[in-house]
Amino acid sequence: MGKDFELENSYAYLIYKTVRALRKQFMRMAMEKGLELFPEQWFVLVKVIKQPGCSQSDLGRDFDDRPSMARALRNMEQKLWIKIVPDPEDRRKHQVFPAKKGIQIYNTLxxxxxKERSRMFKSLSTQDFTNFKRIIDEIYDQSIE
Structure with a gap:
């Protein structure tokens, strides 16, 4: 059973290996700028900057990790990257806004x-990325069914 299975040809393994490499590369780049920042925090920060006032529950849903999101947001608020304020229309909800320091981090990174994307992607075409996006979306959609 599975005698023809080779890990090096497994798409899940290739995705895993690539994600780990990108994570390390991002953290190295952030550290070079004097920032202790994880990719997950970066994704949240970008979302908050692009959608100021988004709700904490929306972020938890968007990143499919509601329990961890509250903790991550508290941590980011303690670092003064974001501000969490009660929603004026629904006191049970909280809105998340970028703070000055968060905007500075964004503008720095x-x-x-x-620049790093240009270096890494220089041999890939627009069609390569169109195909990649279609394929990765299909894999994601099938994996959550």
Whole structure:
């Protein structure tokens, strides 16, 4: 059983290996800028900057991790990257806004990330990325069914 299975040809393994490499690369880049920042925190920060006032529950749903999101947001608020305020229309909810320090982090890292993307993706075409997005979306959709 499974005698033809080779880990090196497993798509799940290739995705896992790539995610780990990208995570390490991001953390190295952040550390070079004097930031202790994990990719997950970066994703949340970008979402909050692009959608100021989004709700804490929406972030938990978007990242499919509601229990961890509350803890992550508290941590980011303690670091002064974001502000969490009660929703004026529904006191049971909280809105999340970028703080000055969070915006500075964003403005520091975006040019570095863009430069690194250009380096890494220089041999890939727009069609490669169109195909990749379609394929990765299909894998994701099938994995959550």
């Amino acid at each position: 975006v040019p570095e990330i863009e």
